[in-house]
Amino acid sequence: MNQPEHLATFIQTIHESLLDNSFVKISLGNYKGAEEQLKNIYIKRVLIKKEEKLSFTYRYKTRDIVKNFGVAEGIGLIEKALQEGFHIATLFSTQFDLIIEKINQKTVLRKNASTNPNATSLEHDKAKNRLIKPQEKPYLHELKITDEEGNVYKNAQDKYRQINHYVEILSTLIKDIPTQNLLKVADMGSGKGYLTFALYDYLTNVLKLEAEVTGVEFRPDMVQLCNRIAQNTGFEKLNFVEGTIEDYNSIGTNILIALHACDTATDDAIYKGITAEADLIVVAPCCHKQIRREIEKHKASNELDFLTKYGIFLERQAEMVTDGIRAMILEYFGYKTKVFQFISDAHTPKNVLVVGIRNPKAQQKNPEILEKLKATKAYFGIEYHHLERLFQL
Ligand SMILES: C[S@@+](CC[C@H](N)C(=O)[O-])C[C@H]1O[C@@H](n2cnc3c(N)ncnc32)[C@H](O)[C@@H]1O
Known part of the structure; x- marks a missing residue:
C-alpha cells in the first residue's frame, strides 16, 4: 500500500x-x-x-x-x-x-x-475479568462504591466501570515504560481518590510491584478522608498530601496522572511531570478557560470568527487548541504523545486523555516545534498558553 x-x-x-x-x-x-x-x-x-x-x-x-x-x-x-x-x-x-x-x-x-455501536468488545468478558474486583476491597466500601459484601451499588455502577476502565488503560500504558524497583506515582488533584486507590491496589496487589502513590489535593476534607481510608485499608505507601499541584515536589516521580484537574491545573501537572522526567504522564483535561479567554479576546479580528462566534464551537476549539498545544510541548521535551477519547461522550464530555510517554532517545527541544507553536498561537490569536509560560518557551 x-x-x-x-x-x-x-x-x-x-x-x-x-x-x-x-x-x-x-x-x-x-x-x-x-x-x-x-x-x-x-x-x-x-x-x-x-x-x-x-x-x-x-x-x-x-x-x-x-x-x-x-x-x-x-x-x-x-x-x-x-x-x-x-x-x-x-x-x-x-x-x-x-x-x-x-x-x-x-x-x-x-x-x-459504526456497524457495531453496541458491541461489547471485551466488555462482557471483562465483567468477569475486571482488574479491580469489587469483593474484599474495604476502600471501595468506604468510598461508597460497594456494600460490605462487595456488591456494587446500583448508583455506583458507572463509577465502578470507570475506575476499572482507567486502570485498564493505565495497565496498558505502564507496559511501555521501563520497570522500576520502586514506582513513584503522583495523582494531581486526586479529589475523593477513587482512581488513586484503585491504581495503588492494582500496582501493589495485582502487579505485585513496590509502588508509592501520592494524591495531591488542596481540599483538606478530601485529604483527611482519603488518608483515613488508606490507613484503614492497610495501604501503607498510599498517602494524600494537602497542597497545590504548583507546590508539589515531583522529583523522582515515574508516573504522573491528573484526571479532571481544572483548567490550567492540568498544565501545572504536566509541568511537574516533565520537570521530573516522569516516564509516563497521563492527563484528562477538564475545562479550557485560559485558552478560551485568549481566543475570545481576538475572535472578532480573526479569520476564525465564523466558528468562534458560536459558543459551542468556541468551546470545542478551545479544547482542541489547548490540548493540541499541550501535546506539542510534551513532544518538544521528548515525549511520544497519544490523544484519545477514553470513555463514551454519553457519560461525560470530559473524555479526552492526553498521554506522554518519555522517549529518552527522541530529539529534545526541536526548534521546529517552537516555530509551530508560535504559528499556532498567531493563527488562533493566542498571546500565551499556560504550559508554555511555565517553561518560558
Ligand atoms: C474534578 S476533581 C477530580 C478528582 C479526581 N482526579 C477524579 O478524577 O475523580 C478535581 C480535583 O482537583 C483539585 N484541584 C484542582 N486544582 C488543584 C490544584 N491546583 N492543586 C491541588 N488540587 C487541585 C480539586 O480540589 C478537585 O478535588
Missing part, C-alpha cells in the same frame, strides 16, 4: 481503539499476495490466561488457521499484511468503521458510522 500516512493513521487508530476499549474486530480482504489460497484474515481480541492477545483467523480456500499473538506483535503483523498483499482492511469499533483500501495504486481511508 502506498500513502504511508493513511496506513500510519489506520495502525494508530487500532492502538487507540484497543486502549479505549472501542475495538470490536478487524477484517482484511482482497488478497493479491504470494500466499496461495489465502483469502482473508479476521482478527479479534481475546484474553488468554488473563493476558490480552489478538487472535488471527487466517481463512484459506478450504481451511481456517487460528493463531494468537501479543497485542504489539499482532498490530505489527496487520501492518505487514497491508503492505504485502491485502488491499482492503476494516477496523470495526463501537465508535466508527475505519476502512483502508487500495484502489488503482492509490490508498484511501474512509470513516463510516
